[in-house]
Amino acid sequence: MSDDSGLWLLAAGPAGATALYWALYRFYRNTDKSHSFEHETEIDAKPVTGSDRRVDSISGTQEKRIRGDNVYEYRKRVARVSSGDD
Template identity: 65%
Template sequence: MSDDSGLWLLALGPAGAAGLYWALYRHYRNTDKSHSFEHETEVKAQPVTGSEHKVGEVKGTRDQSISGDNVSAFRKRVRRAAGRADTR
């Protein structure tokens, strides 16, 4: 038996690491499947429209809460997922 018989096993480590790195890079980067927005998407610019109509004015912090807040009504904010049994 020659001394060269185990060299392929030593070469398998770096080759396997390089292969794993390449596979993970291709899997997470998806460079061949990604959308190139700048080259494939056409965006037509239009002039800015709007008006300078004043809607309201807030000066300082006189109000201690926001009108229409639902902080204390947590049953209205949080809805139970459909199909779940009530565990009270």
């Protein structure tokens, strides 16, 4: 009798894992069906608009906290949103 009959079981593990990995990769990535955005989409670029207006400047401050913070006022930070049906 030959002991080669159980070898297929040892080969089935890595082969099955490889097949499962490839099937899941193809299912979730579906690279053959995906939209090639860079090549199939036309984008009309427009010039950037905006301004560099200076709002406020604080220099040389020694304060350890920011004025007006609400770190310890958690009821003001985490307020319930009313739905209007109340």
